[in-house]
Amino acid sequence: MPNRHSAQLRASPTRRPSGHSTFPRLTSTVPARAAPGRGIGSSAPTTGCFDFSCQGFSGGLILDSLRVAGRVSRRDVYGTTMRIDLPAPLAGNASIDLELVWQFRVPAQGAGRMGHDGPLYEIAQWYPRVAVYDDVRGWNHEPYIGAGEFYLEYGSFDVALTVPASYVVAATGRLGNPEQVLTATQRSRLTAARRSAASVAIITKDEAGHVERTRPATQGTLTWHFTADSVRDFAFAAGPNFRWDASGYDGILIETLYRASADKWEEAIRMAREAIKYFSEQWYRYPYSHATTVEGPIEGMEYPMLTFVPNSPTREDQQWALSHEFGHEWFPMIVGSNERLYPWMDEGFNTFIDLAGAAKYFAGTPYGDSIEVHPLHLYSDHAKPGDEQPLIEKPVEVRDLFWGGYQKPALMMQMLRYEVLGKDRFDRAFREYIRTWAFKHPTPADFLRLMRDESGMELDWFWRDWIFTTARLDQAVDSVSTEGGASVIHLENRGTMVMPTELAITFADGTKSTVGLPVEMWNLGARFNYRVPERKRVQRVEVDPRHALPDVDRGNNVWPR
Ligand SMILES: [Zn+2]
Incomplete structure (x- = not known):
């Protein structure tokens, strides 16, 4: 599905009027805040429509007959799913014929x-199909619903x-x-x-x-x-x-x-x-x-x-x-993750590769040269305490799917590629993820394990902050002191997320230095003292001088204030 990306580029996201949905039975039982509807591009709650198009849906298929191994079979229908009991258990690598006759009236709008x-x-979405049976969850028989x-x-x-x-x-x-x-x-x-x-x-x-x-x-x-x-x-x-x-x-x-x-x-x-x-x-x-x-x-x-x-x-x-x-x-389509549970693994990874693709297609234009920074710029509007939800939540429970399903996971992948692993190291690992899991069903854990193994870097700290929690980043320069003739920069992690960072130092004599600091600096707590090797007076310090990280308070990034 599209991610309302273009709507976000304009100041006011477009949204069709709600209330004309032909899905009254469902909308009346689903809390408005759980329905992303057409407002997927907006953090505002949407009411009245359950599907992505807000055009409603009239349809579904009518099953006229079912035969299992040539014999008419009993069936139990539960909403959009049906249970069929086989006459005998099916052995591994064995097969059985299911013969279904059904009708399908084409609706003008099929839920987008x-x-x-x-x-x-x-x-x-026009024929009956068999649910996935995988070796993690068993049968995946979640009913079909819009989000x-x-x-x-x-x-x-x-x-x-x-x-x-x-x-x-x-x-x-x-x-x-x-x-x-x-x-x-x-x-x-x-x-x-x-x-x-x-x-x-x-x-x-x-x-x-x-x-x-x-x-x-x-x-x-x-x-x-x-x-x-x-x-x-x-x-x-x-x-x-x-x-x-x-x-x-x-x-x-x-x-x-x-x-x-x-x-x-x-x-x-x-x-x-x-x-x-x-x-x-x-x-x-x-x-x-x-x-x-x-x-x-x-x-x-x-x-x-x-x-x-x-x-x-x-x-x-x-x-x-x-x-x-x-x-x-x-x-x-190639990497067959479970979209029903983890939109960040398809919509998010897709948005991530699309951003670089759009930058390439429109290179040299203002749009092309700024499009990759788009998710970072959306951060302050969407990563709101008390409102934001962890990526790992099911999409039907997510209020701001535009952010949690598309843009935040894209930003996560950009951070991993550009700020944590570096492009070559990331690209080799992500290519290996696609190759390994092509035409298979990776779970989140499979992705996390493969990225760790292929990059050679322990990344639990990163996934914890980006996927399993709504941690926020606020790195600060608390102060600068002098100890035995050396300058010491006192850094603080005032948020709940950890990231590596850069430090730009300007000396009193006008010279400058840029230092990369690894994420391990936060291993011992929320304070880190950086001892400046140059024996010169420090005039100005800034953390994240490229403004590359989603730091929620840039006011404390510069010393002196
Ligand atoms: Zn999509």
Whole structure:
């Protein structure tokens, strides 16, 4: 999901009016403060809507029949979950067939995660699926509710979609029958696009919406056949009037499908390609055959190989939304953490990699050159005592999910990368985390252990402050004294968080010195005396002179006051 990042860049976050939700049963029983709703970008409580879009939700699927190993089975439905008892226990590596017949009426707005706009359909969360059974928690059968996302098992999909012949379909998975559903011209353009860094139009502006020029048949239906391996979900989009651009990176086909009304989308193919390329080169190579994004009514949602992204008001917003949803291909599509419980491990890690990606894409502009500092600047507005919650809390219990799920974990990762481990040491460890846990289900402890082992640094102090508590940092220069001709700087840790820091010293003769102090200086308590090696009179001292740390009171960082 998007993180309302752009709303935060403006002074007043936009929020649609509440109160028109079609979810009255749920909203009446859920405390308003627990509902992030559209106000995810705001620390203010939101009332009246339970889902991310605030557009409500009418739908759900209707199960007509269930067969287990060929026999009609009893089922027990509890809200959005169903229990099936097998006729006999299933042995390890054994399999059993579950056969379900169900109906699914497509709602206009599916809680911000799917829906349709006129003839354009963006379809997801549309089929029954098996809960994850893992070796930490056993069955993960949390019911689906708006603020929590999804914890899904990896698998293979073989899907046939029959749609009107005038429709073009984009989906998770490799298209198995292009000769039946695409024209010869489109197939040859796609072959060229896969090898082209520049955009190739598969359906041009002039061709879009003209059935006779874009479809191999103009009447009846066509069936599109897709297969996918090592994916945790399957989604698709279908529309009759797409423009379709494509390009390639390292054999990966990158595609954008959009309507003529989407004025920011001619650049979208470049934004999409840069995102896939950057994340691949920096962290882990994109493992699937294509990366496709479809413009439509959904304000930003990720699925394997496919994202739904709206047309945005500015280029910066557009790049952010496109690259954020594609960043989810790494977290949680490749690294399958439990989104339902730990949004910081997907939304947070994703926001962290997106910030550096946006800085790269817009390098040399005021936006590009300042975007990475954005979470640090949000700190004072969101890290409020008594209001802030530890990252480890479940998302449905978090009041300020924008902060706790997205921006604070991104800031945590930046602090670890730039201020604690250094870029090379961090990058090697984080790459190893992705590689080790690709297509698996890491828990928080797995991440913490791997970062410690790969960096060679004990980090419990860091995780305690950033993930398990709401500790705040307030480092101070208390005073400077002279002992036996040497200057001694008396530092104090007045907050509850510990961090390493820098000390900038200006001497009376005008010379300067900068000293890096390790976090171990706080091992013996909240006071640390730094003995200045230069035998010169100290005129001025400042802790954290680069203003790199989230220090809540900078007034005490400088001596003399
Ligand atoms: Zn997201």
